[in-house]
Amino acid sequence: MTTLPAVQPTFRLEQKRHLTGPFPGPQSAALDARRGAVVAKGVASGVPVYAADADGGIVRDVDGNSFIDLGSGIAVTSVGASDPAVVQAVQEQVGHFTHTCFMVTPYEGYIAVAEQLAELTPGDFEKRTVLFNSGAEAVENAVKVARLATGRNAVVAFDHAYHGRTNLTMALTAKSMPYKTNFGPFAPEVYRMPMSYPYREENPSITGAEAAQRAITMIEKQIGGDSVAAIIIEPIQGEGGFIVPAEGFLPALAAWAKDNGVVFIADEVQSGFCRTGEWFAVNHEGVVPDIITMAKGIAGGMPLSAITGRADLLDAVHPGGLGGTYGGNPVACAAALAAIGTMKEQNLAGRARAIEGIVVPRFTALQEELGDAGIIGEVRGRGAMLAIEFVKPGTTTPNPEATKAIAAACLKEGVIILTCGTYGNVIRLLPPLVIGDELLLDGLDVLEGAIRAAA
Numbered sequence: 001m002t003t004l005p006a007v008q009p010t011f012r013l014e015q016k017r018h019l020t021g022p023f024p025g026p027q028s029a030a031l032d033a034r035r036g037a038v039v040a041k042g043v044a045s046g047v048p049v050y051a052a053d054a055d056g057g058i059v060r061d062v063d064g065n066s067f068i069d070l071g072s073g074i075a076v077t078s079v080g081a082s083d084p085a086v087v088q089a090v091q092e093q094v095g096h097f098t099h100t101c102f103m104v105t106p107y108e109g110y111i112a113v114a115e116q117l118a119e120l121t122p123g124d125f126e127k128r129t130v131l132f133n134s135g136a137e138a139v140e141n142a143v144k145v146a147r148l149a150t151g152r153n154a155v156v157a158f159d160h161a162y163h164g165r166t167n168l169t170m171a172l173t174a175k176s177m178p179y180k181t182n183f184g185p186f187a188p189e190v191y192r193m194p195m196s197y198p199y200r201e202e203n204p205s206i207t208g209a210e211a212a213q214r215a216i217t218m219i220e221k222q223i224g225g226d227s228v229a230a231i232i233i234e235p236i237q238g239e240g241g242f243i244v245p246a247e248g249f250l251p252a253l254a255a256w257a258k259d260n261g262v263v264f265i266a267d268e269v270q271s272g273f274c275r276t277g278e279w280f281a282v283n284h285e286g287v288v289p290d291i292i293t294m295a296k297g298i299a300g301g302m303p304l305s306a307i308t309g310r311a312d313l314l315d316a317v318h319p320g321g322l323g324g325t326y327g328g329n330p331v332a333c334a335a336a337l338a339a340i341g342t343m344k345e346q347n348l349a350g351r352a353r354a355i356e357g358i359v360v361p362r363f364t365a366l367q368e369e370l371g372d373a374g375i376i377g378e379v380r381g382r383g384a385m386l387a388i389e390f391v392k393p394g395t396t397t398p399n400p401e402a403t404k405a406i407a408a409a410c411l412k413e414g415v416i417i418l419t420c421g422t423y424g425n426v427i428r429l430l431p432p433l434v435i436g437d438e439l440l441l442d443g444l445d446v447l448e449g450a451i452r453a454a455a
């Protein structure tokens with residue numbers, strides 16, 4: 001299963017966890033005081049220290065502490081936060097031009113990224129791409145295209161979905177606190193349908209196809225298939241809890257969409273670019289979306305997002321109907337081309353599968369050891385998009401308290417770990433795909449210790 005990369009990464013920073021003492025240290029504390037006076041409280045940070053450097057699987061703070069990064073800045077720095085190829089490409093590009101605006105004076109990098117996306121995304125039909133800055137912007141534009149191309153209004157989203165924080169994407173996002181509370185009114189014509197969430201199904205034997213039919217029946221009854229412009233779904237849900245739908249769910253939805261002239265949009269903003277052990281998470285079940293939204297891992301940390309989809313859909317839009325001042329910024333395009341190059345050269349999809357092979361057996365064994373009265377409800381995910389869902393001992397009742405305590409205990413030991421989930425009871429592992437085995441194992445030791453302490 002594990003394929004060795006053709007090229008092994010080398011790192012600038014020593015790949016070792018190291019705490020100089022209690023933290024936040026004095027430099028971080030000083031920055032935090034300055035921050036409190038000028039930065040809005042609505043922007044919250046999970047880690048109480050300030051970054052000075054980052055490389056491979058390490059984030060170093062301004063006081064010299066080195067943390068193991070099991071979050072990649074939310075699935076962004078898959079190639080590391082200072083991949084030499086990305087750094088070089090960015091430096092070369094900024095030395096020539098930082099911006100012209102593709103809608104004013106176009107440039108090659110944008111086209112080269114679109115060529116890569118046409119090649120890497122599933123589907124052997126003609127494709128078109130548009131580049132933007134953020135995941136939310138990509139989602140907004142995928143919906144714009146679907147509505148224009150179909151002449152329909154309704155958009156179907158799912159329970160536990162996360163699609164962003166702009167007005168339309170807030171409407172598509174399921175969870176109220178913190179994303180939506182008091183930020184309404186929200187965009188209309190968004191309909192929410194039940195997701196396939198195998199761990200939390202009332203009927204645990206429901207198949208993926210049956211779960212899809214449950215949603216389809218509701219769509220047909222509540223909206224009518226011929227009023228639906230698009231179905232948008234994360235093939236593995238991210239913020240909602242790293243929920244992997246039952247096998248057959250996505251193919252059945254995609255087939256229904258096809259039969260009803262509905263645009264099937266896969267939101268691969270978090271799951272794309274080798275994260276799940278394939279270029280895209282839809283590849284695991286051979287699903288071919290009409291439009292894919294991409295961002296996060298696409299450009300080695302530079303802000304870039306994209307939609308790629310069927311040429312007939314995207315080319316339906318009139319000239320000038322799509323775009324944005326910064327969309328497809330030349331520096332971000334250069335970074336994307338380099339990051340994609342690194343993913344190919346180092347076989348980071350294979351590396352993601354190898355990480356799954358290290359993490360999943362270990363925490364499944366721990367789950368078994370802790371037994372039915374333990375706090376691990378489920379270990380799940382694909383590739384290096386992995387999660388542990390925590391419950392109250394002997395039940396399936398979500399256990400956000402233990403989850404928070406475990407994440408805090410890891411951080412205290414120098415391991416950055418993210419949580420997620422509608423119920424706040426999921427620890428998600430999103431290490432940079434370039435992380436070395438030794439560093440990963442050290443981080444997992446800390447996590448296992450924290451889980452044992454909480455259990």
Ligand SMILES: *Cc1c(COP(=O)(O)O)cnc(C)c1O
Pocket residue numbers: 133134135136137139162163164165234238239267268269270271295296
């Ligand atoms: C993060 C995310 C978004 C939003 O991306 P931003 O760049 O934060 O706007 C949209 N969809 C999914 C699945 C995401 O994980």
